[in-house]
Amino acid sequence: MSLRFNDFTPDTNEKTLSMKPEKISEFTTRRLSIYLRSLNQLTLEGVETISSQSFAERFNLNSAQIRKDLAYFGEFGVRGVGYDTEALRKHLIEILGLNRRHRVGIIGAGNLGLALANYKNWTASSFNVVALFDNDTARIGKTSLASSHASKNSDGVKIYDVRDFPTLARELELEMVALAVPRETAQSALDMVVEAGIKAVLNFAPAQLEAPEDVQVKTVDLTISLESLSYFLAQPTSDEVK
Amino acid sequence: MSLRFNDFTPDTNEKTLSMKPEKISEFTTRRLSIYLRSLNQLTLEGVETISSQSFAERFNLNSAQIRKDLAYFGEFGVRGVGYDTEALRKHLIEILGLNRRHRVGIIGAGNLGLALANYKNWTASSFNVVALFDNDTARIGKTSLASSHASKNSDGVKIYDVRDFPTLARELELEMVALAVPRETAQSALDMVVEAGIKAVLNFAPAQLEAPEDVQVKTVDLTISLESLSYFLAQPTSDEVK
DNA sequence: CAATGTGAAACGATTCACAGCT
DNA sequence: AGCTGTGAATCGTTTCACATTG
Numbered sequence: 001m002s003l004r005f006n007d008f009t010p011d012t013n014e015k016t017l018s019m020k021p022e023k024i025s026e027f028t029t030r031r032l033s034i035y036l037r038s039l040n041q042l043t044l045e046g047v048e049t050i051s052s053q054s055f056a057e058r059f060n061l062n063s064a065q066i067r068k069d070l071a072y073f074g075e076f077g078v079r080g081v082g083y084d085t086e087a088l089r090k091h092l093i094e095i096l097g098l099n100r101r102h103r104v105g106i107i108g109a110g111n112l113g114l115a116l117a118n119y120k121n122w123t124a125s126s127f128n129v130v131a132l133f134d135n136d137t138a139r140i141g142k143t144s145l146a147s148s149h150a151s152k153n154s155d156g157v158k159i160y161d162v163r164d165f166p167t168l169a170r171e172l173e174l175e176m177v178a179l180a181v182p183r184e185t186a187q188s189a190l191d192m193v194v195e196a197g198i199k200a201v202l203n204f205a206p207a208q209l210e211a212p213e214d215v216q217v218k219t220v221d222l223t224i225s226l227e228s229l230s231y232f233l234a235q236p237t238s239d240e241v242k
Numbered sequence: 243m244s245l246r247f248n249d250f251t252p253d254t255n256e257k258t259l260s261m262k263p264e265k266i267s268e269f270t271t272r273r274l275s276i277y278l279r280s281l282n283q284l285t286l287e288g289v290e291t292i293s294s295q296s297f298a299e300r301f302n303l304n305s306a307q308i309r310k311d312l313a314y315f316g317e318f319g320v321r322g323v324g325y326d327t328e329a330l331r332k333h334l335i336e337i338l339g340l341n342r343r344h345r346v347g348i349i350g351a352g353n354l355g356l357a358l359a360n361y362k363n364w365t366a367s368s369f370n371v372v373a374l375f376d377n378d379t380a381r382i383g384k385t386s387l388a389s390s391h392a393s394k395n396s397d398g399v400k401i402y403d404v405r406d407f408p409t410l411a412r413e414l415e416l417e418m419v420a421l422a423v424p425r426e427t428a429q430s431a432l433d434m435v436v437e438a439g440i441k442a443v444l445n446f447a448p449a450q451l452e453a454p455e456d457v458q459v460k461t462v463d464l465t466i467s468l469e470s471l472s473y474f475l476a477q478p479t480s481d482e483v484k
Numbered sequence: 485c486a487a488t489g490t491g492a493a494a495c496g497a498t499t500c501a502c503a504g505c506t
Numbered sequence: 507a508g509c510t511g512t513g514a515a516t517c518g519t520t521t522c523a524c525a526t527t528g
Binding site: 026029030032033034036037059060095096097098102111112114115118119120121125126127175176183199200201202206207208210216218220222223224225226227228229230231232233234 | 268271272274275276278279301302337338339340344353354356357360361363367368369417418424425441442443444448449450452458460462464465466467468469470471472473474475476
C-alpha cells in the first residue's frame with residue numbers, strides 16, 4: 001500500500017463538522033438527541049467520564065451503536081478510558097446545531113398551538129417561539145398567555161393574522177414553523193410556509209404533507225401513535241401470554 | 243408432501259384475526275393507520291374500488307408495500323380489480339382494534355394535558371378521554387373546559403386527584419393513559435400506571451421510560467423532532483446545494 | 485489492559501418481478 | 507388483461523468481534 005501525497009491529512013483527529021463523510025441516517029440523528037439528553041443527566045450527577053459500555057447500561061442503549069453513531073462525527077473517545085462527559089455534550093450540541101437559538105413561528109392558535117407556545121421546554125432549550133398565527137379575528141392581537149391559563153412569568157407570544165405570515169416570517173427571521181392547524185388546512189398552510197422560504201417544519205396535523213425535498217417536514221402524529229397502541233391492545237398476545 | 247389431518251383448514255380465505263402468523267412490525271402497523279386515513283378520504287370521494295397502484299400514486303406510497311402489508315392479515319384484494327374501498331376500510335378498523343371505543347385517562351392537567359383533553363380528533367375517532375389527573379389542588383375538581391378556552395359544545399373532562407388514580411383507573415375502566423407530566427415525574431407516574439394494570443401508554447414527556455415488556459409505551463417526543471430539524475438546518479447541504 | 489473505532493456478519497425492511505388468479 | 511400475493515433480490519440498520527491504541 002503506497003503512501004500517496006493525499007494520504008497525509010493535516011487535520012486534527014476529529015472529522016471537521018463541515019465535511020459530509022456520508023449520509024447520516026435519521027435513526028442516528030434521533031439517537032444523538034437521546035445521547036445529549038442522557039449526557040445532561042450525567043453532567044448533573046457530576047460524572048466526568050463514561051465508557052460506551054456503562055453509558056449503554058445506564059440508559060439502556062447499545063454500546064456498539066453509541067460508538068458507531070459518534071464515530072460518524074469524529075473521534076471523541078479515549079481508548080481504554082471512555083468519553084469525557086462534558087466535552088461530548090458540547091460536541092453533540094454543536095453537531096445538532098443547538099449552539100444557537102432557532103426562531104420558531106406557530107401557525108394555529110387553538111388549544112394545541114397555545115399549549116406549544118407556552119411549553120416550558122422550548123425556552124429551556126435552543127428554540128424561541130416568537131410568533132403565533134391564526135385566521136380567527138377573535139384570537140388575533142391577543143397573546144398566548146391572555147388566551148391560556150399559563151403562568152405569568154413570561155411575556156407571552158403575540159398572535160398575528162396568518163395573512164401577514166409572508167412578511168412577518170422575513171421580519172421576525174423565522175427559521176422553523178410548527179403547524180398546529182386542522183388537517184384540512186395543513187397542506188395549504190405548509191405551501192404558504194414553503195413559499196416564504198422556511199426550510200424546517202414540525203407538523204402536528206394528522207396528514208401526510210407534500211413539500212419540496214429541500215424542506216424538511218417532520219410530522220408528530222398523535223393519531224398514528226394512538227392507533228398503534230390500539231392495535232397492540234387488540235392483539236391476543238397482550239393478555240394471553242402470562 | 244402428505245396431507246395430514248391438521249392441514250385441512252375449514253377457514254375462509256382470510257387469515258383469522260386471532261391467529262398470529264408472524265410478528266407484525268411497527269413500521270407496518272403505522273402504515274396501516276395511514277392506509278385507513280387514506281381510505282377514509284377515498285370513501286368521502288365516493289371511490290368504490292382501487293388498485294394498489296393508483297392508491298400508491300394518490301397518496302405517495304409504494305404499491306408493493308401496500309400489498310405486502312395487507313397480505314399479512316388476509317387476502318383483501320381481487321386479482322385483476324383491486325381492493326374494495328369500503329370493505330378494506332372495515333378490515334383495517336378491525337385489525338387496528340378501532341371497532342370499539344377505548345377509554346383514556348390523561349395524567350397531568352397542564353397546558354398539554356388540557357389541550358389533549360379538548361383535542362377534537364380524539365372524539366371523532368375511537369378514543370374517549372374520560373378523566374384527567376393532577377396533583378395541583380388548584381386544578382383538581384375543575385373540568386378541562388373551565389380551565390381552558392375551548393369551545394362549549396362538549397361537557398369537558400373532570401380533573402381528579404392523581405392519588406385517586408389507582409382506584410379510579412379501575413372504576414372508570416381505563417385502558418390507555420396519556421402521560422402529560424414534566425420529565426422529572428414521568429417515570430414515577432408510569433410506574434403507578436403500570437401498577438394499576440394499564441397496558442398501553444402514550445408518553446409526551448421527553449424521557450426514555452422503563453416499563454415491563456407487556457406494557458406498550460409509545461413516546462411522542464417533541465424535543466427529538468425539534469433537534470432533528472435543527473440538525474437538518476445545521477447541515478451545509480441545506481443552503482449549499484442550490 | 486480496558487475501551488474505542490470499525491470492518492464484517494446478521495438482521496430486518498423495502499422493492500422488484502412475476503406466477504397465478506379472476 | 508390486469509392486478510394481487512409473494513418469493514427473491516436489494517438496501518439499510520444493528521450487532522458482533524477484534525485489531526488498535528492511549
